[in-house]
Amino acid sequence: MTPLRLAYLALAVWGAIHPMSYFIGWFMENGWSLGAMIDAWYVNKATSGLVWDLTIAAIALTLWIVAEVYVRKNWIGLIAIPATFCIGVSCGLPLYLFLRTAPIK
Numbered sequence: 575m576t577p578l579r580l581a582y583l584a585l586a587v588w589g590a591i592h593p594m595s596y597f598i599g600w601f602m603e604n605g606w607s608l609g610a611m612i613d614a615w616y617v618n619k620a621t622s623g624l625v626w627d628l629t630i631a632a633i634a635l636t637l638w639i640v641a642e643v644y645v646r647k648n649w650i651g652l653i654a655i656p657a658t659f660c661i662g663v664s665c666g667l668p669l670y671l672f673l674r675t676a677p678i679k
Contacts, residue, residue: 582672589664590657632658632666639670648674 575583597611604610615625636655643651651673658666 576675579672579675582668582675585668586657586665586672589666589668590661593662593664628663631663635663635667635670642674648676 616622635658639651639654643649651670654666654670657669
């Protein structure tokens with residue numbers, strides 16, 4: 575595995591674990607309500623702007639993944655879409671780059 579692929583994989587793992595530690599911490603303090611967490615994301619204009627920034631980035635990444643998977647027929651790349659929306663762009667983007675840079679068979 576190339577150093578670049580290892581870097582993408584490390585970023586995907588970090589992008590899954592680090593943000594999730596904050597989410598789980600929030601749930602432990604405030605209860606396991608997804609609705610309450612979403613409400614917390616819109617507590618002020620700064621957090622609302624960040625949510626929209628990440629949402630737009632996630633949609634753009636999804637469009638790119640779908641377009642490339644359609645052309646390249648690299649179906650495993652589709653795994654990055656649920657990773658993006660269930661974990662975050664910080665996991666989905668490096669995961670897709672890791673999958674995309676795999677040697678062509």
